Amino acid sequence: MKQDSNIPKVRESIDTIDNSILELLKKRIGLAKEIGRLKSEDNRSKWDPLREREIYERLITSNEGDFPDESLRSIFHEIITTCRLSQKKAVVAYLGPEATFSHLAGVKYFGHSTDYKPLETIDEVFAEVEKGRVQYGIVPVENSIEGAVFSTLDSFMKYKIKICGEMQLAISHNLVCKSGNIEDIQTVASHNQPLAQCRDWLRKHLPNTPTLPVFSTGLAAKMAADNPNIGAIASSLAISTYDLQVVVKGIEDYEGNTTRFLIIGKESPGISGRDRTSLLIGLMDRPGALNEILSVLSEEGINLAKIESRPIKGKQWKYLFFLDMIGHIEDEQIKRGCARLKQECSYFEWLGSYPQDENSLEYSPANP
Numbered sequence: 154m155k156q157d158s159n160i161p162k163v164r165e166s167i168d169t170i171d172n173s174i175l176e177l178l179k180k181r182i183g184l185a186k187e188i189g190r191l192k193s194e195d196n197r198s199k200w201d202p203l204r205e206r207e208i209y210e211r212l213i214t215s216n217e218g219d220f221p222d223e224s225l226r227s228i229f230h231e232i233i234t235t236c237r238l239s240q241k242k243a244v245v246a247y248l249g250p251e252a253t254f255s256h257l258a259g260v261k262y263f264g265h266s267t268d269y270k271p272l273e274t275i276d277e278v279f280a281e282v283e284k285g286r287v288q289y290g291i292v293p294v295e296n297s298i299e300g301a302v303f304s305t306l307d308s309f310m311k312y313k314i315k316i317c318g319e320m321q322l323a324i325s326h327n328l329v330c331k332s333g334n335i336e337d338i339q340t341v342a343s344h345n346q347p348l349a350q351c352r353d354w355l356r357k358h359l360p361n362t363p364t365l366p367v368f369s370t371g372l373a374a375k376m377a378a379d380n381p382n383i384g385a386i387a388s389s390l391a392i393s394t395y396d397l398q399v400v401v402k403g404i405e406d407y408e409g410n411t412t413r414f415l416i417i418g419k420e421s422p423g424i425s426g427r428d429r430t431s432l433l434i435g436l437m438d439r440p441g442a443l444n445e446i447l448s449v450l451s452e453e454g455i456n457l458a459k460i461e462s463r464p465i466k467g468k469q470w471k472y473l474f475f476l477d478m479i480g481h482i483e484d485e486q487i488k489r490g491c492a493r494l495k496q497e498c499s500y501f502e503w504l505g506s507y508p509q510d511e512n513s514l515e516y517s518p519a520n521p
């Protein structure tokens with residue numbers, strides 16, 4: 154070994170830098186708390202997505218690639234979320250138990266300093282937010298392969314809440330069990346959606362093994378931890394949480410499997426400059442009613458990102474439509490379009506305007 158190694162000296166410099174970063178972080182959180190107090194005096198919302206976007210954009214521009222952009226973004230994501238939470242503590246509810254994809258999505262979105270509350274159903278997540286027992290909920294709304302998550306859409310029709318954000322999570326399914334041996338598996342448990350997303354794989358590799366739909370992937374993982382003959386399809390987070398072994402990784406039938414989650418709360422954030430607006434509408438009972446709605450959007454130059462219909466419970470053959478448009482309710486174009494839609498619709502509800510997710514690739518569980 155070389156005696157005159159320079160490593161200790163360089164490490165000393167790294168220690169000095171780390172100490173300076175820590176001092177600056179302490180100063181930063183102090184300033185964020187001060188802004189929090191000023192915002193409380195003015196009764197202003199603590200969350201300012203436009204300001205947050207400006208910070209990321211400024212830092213990425215001045216970085217010039219010296220530090221990997223993606224890492225820089227996630228470090229500052231954690232810093233800003235922690236500073237924001239120092240202004241107002243938040244509890245986030247999700248479909249539990251621990252280690253579901255919703256839990257994983259929550260941690261990616263809100264960072265590690267937030268308190269998380271697992272609940273048994275998506276409906277309960279909405280109920281807790283509506284009652285104000287938690288500040289936010291995170292719920293899956295659609296999957297790139299299986300389409301809409303109906304229980305989430307139906308809960309929007311039942312509860313008065315607002316959408317505050319969205320995020321996309323790349324989903325990779327693992328077949329797991331206690332021993333890690335496929336021969337031990339007599340039943341495969343999971344949530345309906347992952348079972349459907351791995352249908353072909355299961356048919357091919359475990360043709361005689363029955364599947365068992367349960368409330369969540371986290372519950373399936375918990376069942377596999379308690380019973381050596383149960384296999385579960387679950388997230389990477391579930392493996393460490395429940396001390397399970399991987400039988401086969403990535404058993405989803407299609408690549409690019411991504412789930413879009415919505416963050417729900419009591420109020421939507423202000424404009425960020427790149428936003429989405431969601432509406433729930435009912436059509437008049439007359440010919441061409443849907444066409445009239447689409448014409449309004451087209452005439453106002455509004456980009457419709459998504460339309461989905463759901464039957465109204467208890468009213469046979471009656472439907473409500475979920476619409477996602479690009480833009481914020483404070484944008485003139487969206488404001489004008491919504492005013493016109495209100496006139497044309499039998500039911501109109503603004504579900505919220507919120508910053509669009511632009512970092513879907515950053516949220517890959519393969520790169521946690």
Ligand SMILES: O=C(O)C(=O)C[C@]1(C(=O)O)C=C[C@@H](O)C=C1
Pocket residue numbers: 185188189199200201202204205208232233236237
């Ligand atoms: O600048 C603000 O308004 C702050 O409250 C500070 C801060 C931050 O930590 O940078 C925190 C929360 C807001 O969403 C935006 C930025």
